[in-house]
Amino acid sequence: MAAVGTDTLVDWISGFRDAVTEKREWLTELDSAIGDADHGAxxxxxxxxxxxxxxxxxPATVDELLKTVGMTLVSSVGGASGPLYGTFFLRMGMTAGAVTELDAAGLASALRAGLEGIVARGKAEAGDKTMFDAMAPAVDALDAAxxxxxxxxxxxxxxxxxxxAGRDATEPLVARKGRASYLGERSAxxxxxxxASTAILFDTLATAISGSS
Structure with a gap:
């Protein structure tokens, strides 16, 4: 597969919706241990x-599709996840532009922009025990591949x-950002x-792309 069209991106977004809905209780259970117990919901x-x-x-173009996703998340999701995921998709759309498909370099560039948007909003770094710890390795791995x-x-x-792997590596970490940071050593x-939800995001992306190949 040389490029990802809007239909594949819709498959990704739909797959992500289905997966987080299926894993809602698990995500909430994780969040109940170190957060507000609302991430899954x-x-x-x-x-x-x-x-x-x-x-x-x-929407007919990649930018409009991703911007629609981002704006909907910002307006409908509470807590930190709405603004962060919303920013991710908005930045992806801005970088992708008014095209109907993304080649490998275009997809990688859009995902990198999404990651940078999350960093700009959340100020997270590696080892802070946040979604960055899953997303940054994923984007780096895509670029390397x-x-x-x-x-x-x-x-x-x-x-x-x-x-x-990045998700799993957060388990022993002591949180330095967000609600979990209030727990100190107890967040480990x-x-x-x-x-965890970021790992689902990239798993469903891979599934959508392989299903369209």
Whole structure:
């Protein structure tokens, strides 16, 4: 697969909606240990709203599609996850531009912009025990795979694997950002819920791309 069209991106977004809805209780359980116990509910509600928005009509271009997702999340999700995920998709859309498909370099550039948007909003760094710890390795892995000549499907799966490893690596960390940071040393021993949903985000991206290949 040489490029990702809007139909594949819709498959990704729909798959992410279905996955966070299915894993809602697990995400909430993770968040109940070190946060406000609302991450699962917030993500499921936000992505359900996205699904309803797209069911009314799919935007024709990548930028409009991703901006629609971002704005819907910002307006419908409470807590930190709405602004962060909303910013991620908004920045992706701004970078993608008014095109109908993204080649490997274009997808990587859009995802990198999404990551940078999250950093700008949340000020997170590696090891802070946040979604950054899953997303940054995923974006780096995608870039590395593309540079090595991997096809999009392979590159996306490597990114998903890196996100999952990043998620797992948050368990022993002491949180330095967000609600979890209030717990200090007691935050260690728990997966970060934002990193967990980020791993789902990249897993569903890889699944959507492989399904379209």
């Amino acid at each position: 917030n993500m499921a509600r936000g992505m359900s709203a996205v699904g309803e928005k797209l069911a009314a009509g799919t 593309i540079a090595d000549g991997a096809d999009l499907s392979t590159a996306a799966r490597r990114a998903a694997d890196a996100a999952a 021993g728990h997966l970060d819920p934002g990193a």
